[in-house]
Amino acid sequence: MATIVGAATALSASKSFDSRKLHLPSRGSLSVSERKGSFLVVRSDGSVVHKAHRAQKLITNAVATKADSSAASTASKPGHELLLFEALREGLEEEMDRDPTVCVMGEDVGHYGGSYKVTKGLATKYGDLRVLDTPIAENSFTGMGIGAAMTGLRPIVEGMNMGFLLLAFNQISNNCGMLHYTSGGQFKIPIVIRGPGGVGRQLGAEHSQRLESYFQSIPGIQMVACSTPYNAKGLMKAAIRSENPVILFEHVLLYNLKERIPDEEYVCSLEEAEMVRPGEHVTILTYSRMRYHVMQAAKTLVNKGYDPEVIDIRSLKPFDLHTIGNSVKKTHRVLIVEECMRTGGIGASLTAAITENFNDYLDAPIICLSSQDVPTPYAGTLEEWTVVQPAQIVTAVEQLCQ
Amino acid sequence: MALCLRTSSRSILYYFKSKMGLLSSSSSSLNHQHHQKPPFTATTAQNLRDPFANFSTKVNLLSPRRFQSTKVEEQWDSLNHDHHNQVLDFPGGKVAFTPEMRFISESPVERVHCYRVLDDNGQVIMSSKFKQVSEEIAVKMYSDMVTLQTMDSVFYEAQRQGRISFYATTIGEEAINIASAAVLTIDDLVFPQYREPGVLLWRGFSLQEFANQCFGNKDDYGKGRQMPIHYGSNKHNYFTVAATIATQVPHAVGAAYSLKMDRKKACVITYFGDGGTSEGDFHAALNFAAVMEVPVIFFCRNNGWAISTPTSDQFRSDGVVVKGPAYGVRSIRVDGNDTLAIYTAVHAAREMAINENRPILIEALTYRVGHHSTSDDSTKYRPVDEIEWWRSARDPVARFRKWIESNGWWCSENESELRMSVRKQMLHAIQVAEKADKPPIAELFTDVYNVPPSNLCEQEKFLRETMKRHPQDYMPDVPV
Numbered sequence: 001m002a003t004i005v006g007a008a009t010a011l012s013a014s015k016s017f018d019s020r021k022l023h024l025p026s027r028g029s030l031s032v033s034e035r036k037g038s039f040l041v042v043r044s045d046g047s048v049v050h051k052a053h054r055a056q057k058l059i060t061n062a063v064a065t066k067a068d069s070s071a072a073s074t075a076s077k078p079g080h081e082l083l084l085f086e087a088l089r090e091g092l093e094e095e096m097d098r099d100p101t102v103c104v105m106g107e108d109v110g111h112y113g114g115s116y117k118v119t120k121g122l123a124t125k126y127g128d129l130r131v132l133d134t135p136i137a138e139n140s141f142t143g144m145g146i147g148a149a150m151t152g153l154r155p156i157v158e159g160m161n162m163g164f165l166l167l168a169f170n171q172i173s174n175n176c177g178m179l180h181y182t183s184g185g186q187f188k189i190p191i192v193i194r195g196p197g198g199v200g201r202q203l204g205a206e207h208s209q210r211l212e213s214y215f216q217s218i219p220g221i222q223m224v225a226c227s228t229p230y231n232a233k234g235l236m237k238a239a240i241r242s243e244n245p246v247i248l249f250e251h252v253l254l255y256n257l258k259e260r261i262p263d264e265e266y267v268c269s270l271e272e273a274e275m276v277r278p279g280e281h282v283t284i285l286t287y288s289r290m291r292y293h294v295m296q297a298a299k300t301l302v303n304k305g306y307d308p309e310v311i312d313i314r315s316l317k318p319f320d321l322h323t324i325g326n327s328v329k330k331t332h333r334v335l336i337v338e339e340c341m342r343t344g345g346i347g348a349s350l351t352a353a354i355t356e357n358f359n360d361y362l363d364a365p366i367i368c369l370s371s372q373d374v375p376t377p378y379a380g381t382l383e384e385w386t387v388v389q390p391a392q393i394v395t396a397v398e399q400l401c402q
Numbered sequence: 403m404a405l406c407l408r409t410s411s412r413s414i415l416y417y418f419k420s421k422m423g424l425l426s427s428s429s430s431s432l433n434h435q436h437h438q439k440p441p442f443t444a445t446t447a448q449n450l451r452d453p454f455a456n457f458s459t460k461v462n463l464l465s466p467r468r469f470q471s472t473k474v475e476e477q478w479d480s481l482n483h484d485h486h487n488q489v490l491d492f493p494g495g496k497v498a499f500t501p502e503m504r505f506i507s508e509s510p511v512e513r514v515h516c517y518r519v520l521d522d523n524g525q526v527i528m529s530s531k532f533k534q535v536s537e538e539i540a541v542k543m544y545s546d547m548v549t550l551q552t553m554d555s556v557f558y559e560a561q562r563q564g565r566i567s568f569y570a571t572t573i574g575e576e577a578i579n580i581a582s583a584a585v586l587t588i589d590d591l592v593f594p595q596y597r598e599p600g601v602l603l604w605r606g607f608s609l610q611e612f613a614n615q616c617f618g619n620k621d622d623y624g625k626g627r628q629m630p631i632h633y634g635s636n637k638h639n640y641f642t643v644a645a646t647i648a649t650q651v652p653h654a655v656g657a658a659y660s661l662k663m664d665r666k667k668a669c670v671i672t673y674f675g676d677g678g679t680s681e682g683d684f685h686a687a688l689n690f691a692a693v694m695e696v697p698v699i700f701f702c703r704n705n706g707w708a709i710s711t712p713t714s715d716q717f718r719s720d721g722v723v724v725k726g727p728a729y730g731v732r733s734i735r736v737d738g739n740d741t742l743a744i745y746t747a748v749h750a751a752r753e754m755a756i757n758e759n760r761p762i763l764i765e766a767l768t769y770r771v772g773h774h775s776t777s778d779d780s781t782k783y784r785p786v787d788e789i790e791w792w793r794s795a796r797d798p799v800a801r802f803r804k805w806i807e808s809n810g811w812w813c814s815e816n817e818s819e820l821r822m823s824v825r826k827q828m829l830h831a832i833q834v835a836e837k838a839d840k841p842p843i844a845e846l847f848t849d850v851y852n853v854p855p856s857n858l859c860e861q862e863k864f865l866r867e868t869m870k871r872h873p874q875d876y877m878p879d880v881p882v
Contacts, residue, residue: 103663129663135693140652140686147656150641151591153663155656174646175653183634183642184625185849220850243852271855318855 079262085255087229088118091236092156094265096126099154102240105132105141106158106195115160116196116255142168142193146175149191154240162197162249163209176245177220192239194248198289198339199387201253205375208383210340212249212316216349223317224270225249225288229259231314234268242270249316251289273320279309282333282397285324285350287313290337290388297393306397316346324350325358332363333400337388342370367396513720516767517747518737522796524804526742533746537811542604543584543741544806547576547799548817549824550600553609554772556828557616557630561776565836566616568630572597574739574771577798578673578703580604581744585752586671591661592640593654593672595647596631597703601673605638609827613835620881625849626841648674648681651700655687655761658696662759669697669755671748677708679722685729691761692730699751700731700763703738705770710783726763738768739798742805769796842881843869 082090096102104119110133113120123131134141138159145155159165165172172193180188199208212223222244226232232250239246276291277298286294291312298308309327313320328334334354338347347368354366369388377383489496519532526532535543554571561569572579579600586592592601599612611623615633618626623635624642634642641657644650654672661668678684679702691698702722706713719725726733732754736747744766751762769792773780780789794800806812847854847862854862869876 129659129694132659132694135686135689137682137686137689140655140683140690143649143652143683143687144656144659144690147593147650147653148660149656150653151657151660153656153660170646171649171652175644175649179642179644180851181849182624182628182632182644183636184623184627186623186634186636187642188852222851318857321856 077260079260081258081260082229083255084226084229084232084250084257084259085116085118087233087259087261088226088236088250089120089122091233092118092240093122093125095237095240096122096130099240101152102154102156103130103132103148104156104158105134105145107134107136107160109133109158114158116250116252118255119158138164138167139169139171142171143175145191145193146171146179146189149189149245150179150187154190154192156192156194156240159193159195161207161209161252162195162211163206165193165195165211166209166214168193169214172215172221172245172247173218177218180244181220188243189245190243191245192236192242192248193245194236194239194250196250196252196255198249198251198253199371199376199383202378202380202383203252203376204378208376210345210371212247213340213345215247216317216346220245221317222246222270222315223249224315225251225313227251227254227288227291227312227314229257230261231268231274231312233261234266235270235314237267238270241267246270249288253289254292268314271315271318271320273323274312274314275309275323276312277308277310279307279331281307281331282309282335282400283324283327283331284308284310284335284337284393284397285313286310286337287316287346288339290339293388293390294337294393297390297397300390300394301397304394304398306401308397313350319350319353321353321357324354328354328358329361332361334362334366335393335396335400336366336368336370337393338368338370339387340370341373342368343373345370364400367400369393369396508718510720510724514723514735516735516737517743518740519742519746520740520801520805522801524801524808526805531746532742533749535742535745537809539584540806540809541811543580543745544799544802544812545820546580546600546604547741547802548820549609550576550579550603551799552821552824553599553603553612553828556825556832557612558772558776560616560832561630565832566630568776569616570596570631570775571772572600574769574792574796574798575703575705576600577741577744577802578701578738578766578768581741582671582673582701582748585745585748587668588639589666589668590639590752591654591657591668591670592638593650593657593670594633594640594643595650595674595678595703596643596645597675598673599631599633602633602635602638602640605640607633607635607638607640609824609831610834611635613828613831614838617832617835617838618840619835619838620841620845621835621838622841625845627845627849648678648683648687650674651678651681651684651687652690654698654700655691655694655696658691658698658761659694662694662696667756669699669752671699671701673701673703675708676702676704676706676713676716676722677711678702679725680716685725688726688729688731688761688763695759696761697755697759698761699748699755700726700761701748702763702765703768704765705738705768707770707774707780707784709774709778710780712784721765721767723763723765731761731763733763733765735765735767738766739796739801741798741802768798839881840879844882 092104104122106114108115109119110123110128110131119131134144142157142165145157148155159168176189176191197209197211212225215221215223222242224235224239224246226235226248235248239248276295284294291310294310298310301308309331311323311327313324336347336350338345340346342348347370351366351368369392371386371388374386376386489498519526519530521527550572554573557566557569558571560566575597579598583601583604588605594601612633614621615624616630618630620626624632628642629645632643632645634640641650641653651672651674654670658670661670674684688700691700704713704722708716713721721735723733723735734747736743738744747764751764754760755762771789771793803812803817843865844862847858850858866882869882
């Protein structure tokens with residue numbers, strides 16, 4: 001099954017394709033460093049083109065509601081184009097310019113610019129103290145961030161990979177989430193904890209964690225997941241401005257998404273979900289990278305005559321039950337697509353929340369597509385099978401709409 | 403190891419002899435950004451409020467230049483120079499080679515010496531140098547130590563009577579609490595573990611405020627959310643106690659980092675016990691503080707016991723003081739039952755921390771006279787006569803009293819008057835706190851976030867409906 005690396009593909013009409021007919025280049029050619037300039041385009045006839053540069057004909061807008069498929073020349077449109085990691089950096093830089101108390105700390109964020117280059121150039125601009133390279137002690141530098149936040153700074157703690165923040169669980173749960181409450185509101189912790197997570201390309205089990213499952217219970221924190229350059233910048237800015245501790249989940253494979261974003265300043269709401277594609281037949285709830293699998297499946301579904309409503313929930317804690325509820329009341333069918341594991345994932349909580357609140361509106365049981373309860377294997381084929389693929393999504397919708 | 407010990411004790415002696423900053427040969431990690439050490443005059447040392455007149459900062463904290471790779475102290479002692487003059491630049495700095503294979507011993511020939519000013523009879527030891535204390539400060543220190551002792555015994559009794567659910571005394575560590583607090587200004591931030599209520603007492607927290615927290619009533623600043631003794635007060639710059647061990651140590655480093663960014667003339671102090679030094683957070687925090695050069699005082703109350711674990715089961719090093727140099731942190735060991743020694747050491751530490759932007763580690767040797775808490779019976783793991791000996795013969799409060807009495811600043815009438823008065827105030831405070839209302843139901847849901855989100859509003863509604871529907875299942879005096 002083709003998973004598209006890099007920007008979204010052209011929206012030409014396509015039949016569902018058989019993966020066996022596709023001959024994809026070996027995964028070795030798609031290393032991280034190459035991804036910036038090259039990607040796969042899967043045509044509707046099943047042939048594969050390996051593009052070495054960013055084509056002009058690509059749809060760069062990740063919100064796939066329009067029927068027109070070809071992007072006009074980029075010069076005439078307002079706004080500017082950038083990649084998701086650049087959008088994060090832009091948001092971060094704007095906030096650091098605006099507020100001198102904003103600072104960054106993490107491993108290799110300073111001169112190295114961050115393992116995914118989100119903080120590139122910031123140390124040169126703001127100094128080594130404000131973009132701080134820390135020794136390797138996640139629990140302790142998260143604790144440091146909490147102490148700094150209680151004393152008036154607004155730190156952004158970067159986990160090099162979200163999985164490393166498991167070491168910071170004590171500080172995040174017992175102190176970050178709790179101290180505002182246990183101090184009777186005397187000390188606030190306006191910290192942002194961010195980092196790349198999710199299943200990447202053969203990074204192995206330890207580097208493919210979905211920490212949103214583990215963190216979702218902690219009272220006192222908010223969790224958001226970005227998925228496009230637009231919402232990445234907006235959510236980064238909102239998280240920094242928030243008085244509450246916010247965990248911003250980025251995805252390893254989405255850093256090179258390209259999109260045109262406005263020149264004017266904007267901030268996204270931390271508690272709102274994003275309507276990706278309005279529809280009538282079924283509500284598909286998803287977030288982060290799965291949004292793209294869902295949208296790909298949506299194309300197939302549209303061709304089969306379905307009209308799915310796709311919502312990127314964005315806010316993982318708390319859920320935007322208002323948007324979700326309105327959608328459920330309209331379509332009466334819910335499919336949740338997530339990357340978390342089945343047990344105790346975001347999907348599990350979302351299923352419970354929808355069932356509790358909107359049970360009367362459901363015509364069918366909620367279907368939740370998640371990864372299996374296994375550590376993510378290294379082998380490419382195995383790894384692919386643990387992640388929900390568009391074909392499964394199509395099948396699930398067909399099942400729901402019977 | 404032996405070399406390091408000599409160097410650190412040397413630096414303390416030099417401090418007193420010259421009242422100048424530091425010998426550059428004994429400082430660690432020369433950083434190319436810091437062009438010179440700031441001059442340190444006698445006047446600045448004496449002034450508690452520290453106007454910082456001579457601090458010539460050539461350090462541009464927001465300089466875009468990266469800290470160049472720090473070179474470890476360039477020890478060109480002639481010792482190392484003899485016959486092996488081959489030296490190589492490994493990452494981390496030059497190091498001399500030696501053909502002699504010599505392991506550094508795991509334990510020193512002699513343990514690090516302990517700084518002490520007053521002997522067991524409260525008399526100043528002949529050759530000791532210490533920071534002179536005025537009568538006013540000395541009397542306040544002593545009164546607060548007595549207040550702390552009394553407060554402890556009254557609260558402990560209250561717990562035994564079932565009036566509060568939990569308490570932990572500070573018996574034996576009154577000198578640590580009060581003397582260290584007395585040096586600091588209100589702008590210095592305090593990150594406590596849980597056996598330092600004396601610091602809050604010194605800063606003006608009233609007995610009533612202590613009682614309110616222990617009873618968790620509506621006047622508690624923590625709004626009844628934490629167990630007793632988990633005090634916190636932002637206006638006193640005393641950060642709320644968290645039950646987790648040593649998590650406050652990295653917090654303190656972060657706060658010191660914040661002070662450094664703001665260029666405030668203040669420092670941070672954080673307290674922890676011998677047991678807390680085993681936590682990973684302690685080690686990383688010391689490391690960070692040294693690397694980032696922030697003004698924080700790490701104060702270890704080595705009272706010999708972590709609940710039932712004696713220090714011999716906690717670590718095999720010579721206490722905690724030797725861990726400082728391992729991270730590049732200047733350290734000292736003091737007698738934790740000696741008020742004047744603690745006062746002097748913390749005073750020096752604070753000056754160094756602020757003037758030089760460096761962390762300091764202080765290990766205060768003392769004894770936990772009381773049980774770990776009201777959930778503990780320490781006679782089960784240590785001999786009763788040992789406890790009694792430390793309670794009476796080595797009582798820090800009595801020792802200090804002898805000193806102030808010998809100065810003519812205190813007498814036995816003051817003593818009985820003070821103890822009676824404090825006890826009466828305590829009993830009254832408890833009565834008032836006990837009778838006060840508990841926090842209302844609404845406070846169950848506030849402060850989780852800055853504004854309650856919809857799910858919490860729903861949950862509150864649900865709870866209220868349930869209470870209304872089944873009033874017999876809920877206590878009638880719980881305010882809504």
